[in-house]
Amino acid sequence: MNPAPDNELSIRRYRQRAVNYDESAQFTMPLRRRAIALLRLAPGQVVLDVGAGTGLSYELLRNEVGPQGRVLAFEQSPEMFAQAQARVAGAGWTNVWHANVPAETVVLPQAADAVLFNYVHDISRTPAAVACIMRQVKPGARVAIAGMKFFPWWTGPLNLLAWLKNRPYNARAADLWRPWDIVESHCQAFEWQSTQFGMGYIGHGTAAAHPPTRLRRLP
Ligand SMILES: C[S@@+](CC[C@H](N)C(=O)[O-])C[C@H]1O[C@@H](n2cnc3c(N)ncnc32)[C@H](O)[C@@H]1O
Numbered sequence: 001m002n003p004a005p006d007n008e009l010s011i012r013r014y015r016q017r018a019v020n021y022d023e024s025a026q027f028t029m030p031l032r033r034r035a036i037a038l039l040r041l042a043p044g045q046v047v048l049d050v051g052a053g054t055g056l057s058y059e060l061l062r063n064e065v066g067p068q069g070r071v072l073a074f075e076q077s078p079e080m081f082a083q084a085q086a087r088v089a090g091a092g093w094t095n096v097w098h099a100n101v102p103a104e105t106v107v108l109p110q111a112a113d114a115v116l117f118n119y120v121h122d123i124s125r126t127p128a129a130v131a132c133i134m135r136q137v138k139p140g141a142r143v144a145i146a147g148m149k150f151f152p153w154w155t156g157p158l159n160l161l162a163w164l165k166n167r168p169y170n171a172r173a174a175d176l177w178r179p180w181d182i183v184e185s186h187c188q189a190f191e192w193q194s195t196q197f198g199m200g201y202i203g204h205g206t207a208a209a210h211p212p213t214r215l216r217r218l219p
Contacts, residue, residue: 003076007102009171010122011077014053017169018079021054025119029056031200032118035146036060038204039114041069048112049073050133051103051120055084058096061116065095073098074106103129112137115207117145117183121170124183134186134207141207143190145183150176151198162199 003011017024025032036057041047041064049057052073061071073096075081081100088096097109103123115137123129124145137143148166150159159176166173180203184190190205 003102004104006122006126006171007076007104013169013171014077014080018054018077018083021080021083022056025053025056028119028200031146031195031202032057033060034195035116035118035144035202035204036064038144038202039064039116039142041065041114041142044068045113046070046072046110048108048115048133048137049098050115050117051075051123052084052098053077053080053119055087055096055098057116057118058084058087058093059091062093062095067095069095070110071096071098072108072110072112074101074103076100076102104132106132106136108136112141114142114144117143117147119147121147121166121176121179122172124179125172125175127182130182130186134183135210137207139207139209142204143183143187143207144202144204145180145192146195146200146202147179148176148199149179149194149201155198 043066045065047061047065049061049071052075058071075084078100084098117124150162162176163173180192186208187205188208192201192203195202
């Protein structure tokens with residue numbers, strides 16, 4: 001099946017970004033670490049890294065779940081995923097399962113105890129993608145999300161900067177006012193706060209129970 005236009009544009013963008021991605025992400029590593037800490041992972045747990053990119057978070061997540069735990073991940077860009085594969089092969093990690101597939105159709109090998117949305121604006125702004133992911137985590141799973149957002153509205157033109165910074169990466173650079181709210185709608189006890197002087201956010205909660213599957217009336 002051909003990728004949808006947004007997925008295709010994102011794949012094209014990351015084809016160019018993949019080579020220098022890890023270097024460019026160093027500035028935002030502290031926020032990634034904070035989001036991972038909010039998952040309150042325990043040894044033996046299964047954690048899902050959504051849109052894992054080059055696998056920058058794999059080691060941090062493995063450190064938390066330990067050798068008995070498991071990291072699940074997926075990533076749609078072939079170039080980003082190739083780096084994630086090289087990272088796993090290079091380190092010889094055997095408890096990382098990852099696949100080069102889009103969020104809208106990913107099928108996980110098991111339900112996750114926790115789910116991380118680190119800098120995955122295109123995924124977190126796509127209701128079908130978030131629904132597909134949240135269906136596959138355990139009810140009550142810890143959820144953490146971090147990324148960029150617009151500054152408060154009264155800062156006016158500053159938001160041009162936020163939009164320009166997002167554009168080279170995201171197919172959906174707009175919609176930065178409350179980028180967490182689709183994920184929030186799948187959670188209970190969700191809280192968020194501003195970071196990086198208002199240009200970033202971090203949020204966390206627990207996955208709500210899945211809505212019951214509608215029974216089909218028999219003829
Ligand atoms: C800014 S990077 C973040 C990567 C990683 N989470 C991190 O913290 O470094 C966003 C990633 O989301 C991926 N992505 C965007 N849309 C996607 C989709 N629909 N399904 C899977 N991956 C997607 C991109 O290819 C890219 O690797």
